Every structure is written in C-alpha cells, then in structure tokens.
Amino acid sequence: MVGFDQRLFEAINGIVGRWAILDNVIKLLASDFFLPVVIALAAFALWFVGRSMEDRLVNQKGFLYAAIGAGFANLAVRLFNEGFERPRPFITLEDVNVLFYRPTDPTFPSNAAAYAFAMAAGVWLVNRRWGIVIGVAATLFASARVVAGMHYPLDVVSGALIGVLVTWFFAKLLNLIQPVLDWALRLLRVFWVA
Secondary structure (H helix, E strand, C coil): CCCHHHHHHHHHHCCCCCCHHHHHHHHHHHHHCHHHHHHHHHHHHHHHHCCCCCHHHHHHHHHHHHHHHHHHHHHHHHHHHCCCCCCCCCHCCCCCCCCCCCCCCCCCCHHHHHHHHHHHHHHHHCCHHHHHHHHHHHHHHHHHHHHHHCCHHHHHHHHHHHHHHHHHHHHHHHCCCCHHHHHHHHHHHHCCCC
16 A cells, blocks of 8 residues: 555656646645635634524534544644654655655644544534535645645545544534533623624
C-alpha cells in the first residue's frame, strides 16, 4: 500500500511547475488560512440560518457537531502522531515540488483533512446541502495539500476518515443529552446569542 501511495503522490505532485496559474491556485487552496477559514465561516453561518426557530435550532446543532468534531478529530490525530511518525514526502523523496512551506509535524494522518472533513460531517448530519458544499471545500483543501507536496494521498484519506468518524461519534454522544443541549441553546436565545 505504501508503494502505491508513493507512486500516486509522485504522479499527482508531478503536475506542479507546468502551469503557473495552476500552481497559484493550488497554493491558495493548500493555504492554512483560505479554505479552513471559509469552511469555519460557512459552518458558523448555520448558527444564524433557519426558516423557523426549530430549523435554526437544528442548524445550530450542526455547527456544534462540526466544531466539537473538529476539535476532537485534531486531538485524535495528535494522539496518533505520538505513537506513529511518518515523515513528509519532501523529506523522504527526491524531486518533490513543494508549493508551500515545509511543515515539521508528521504527515500521517493529515490534521488538515481531519479538521476539514470533521466540519463537513458535522454540518452534513443536519443540513445535507451545506454539508456537501463544505465537503467540496474540504476535498479541494485536502487534495491541494497532496498536489503541493505536503501530504501523501493516504495521509489525507486517513485524516478525512478520522474527521468523519470522530464527528459522527461525538454527534451521537450529544444526541444522548439532547434535552440538555436544547435547553442550553434556548437559554442562549434569551441573551440573543442563538
């Protein structure tokens, strides 16, 4: 599997340097700021959206699922990295075209993909349309990091899987305390926060 992952990475990263416009787009998409902020703002926008108070309550739960899932997915990646450290492609391979800075943390699983897909999964659980839009942004973000030479494909796939599974797990836990969650959100409405 590792050999296939490496060959796939080399094929994907091999497009770098052919077209300046594509390289600039990949730099933007792989940035730690552009798509992560877009994803966070899109998820947070759900806090204020809904045709009725009940729709809005459901959307607010989606934002909470996404935010809590992203936090715990990043923690899961961090714990995984304590026991397993896979070097970045530009460290282990020759002739890697790196379009962005060279991160020093382990590459497997991808923390960036875990965050992005946790956000998408949390929103998707309550609002399929917004979840798909955020999922497309998450896919662009994770894919761009492979093209930019920062991750192997298996890194982003495993990070995405961690993000989705951790978010699903914590959404199920939050559903167990549904009345408490509903009460807390209604209390926030009293103070015009929700």
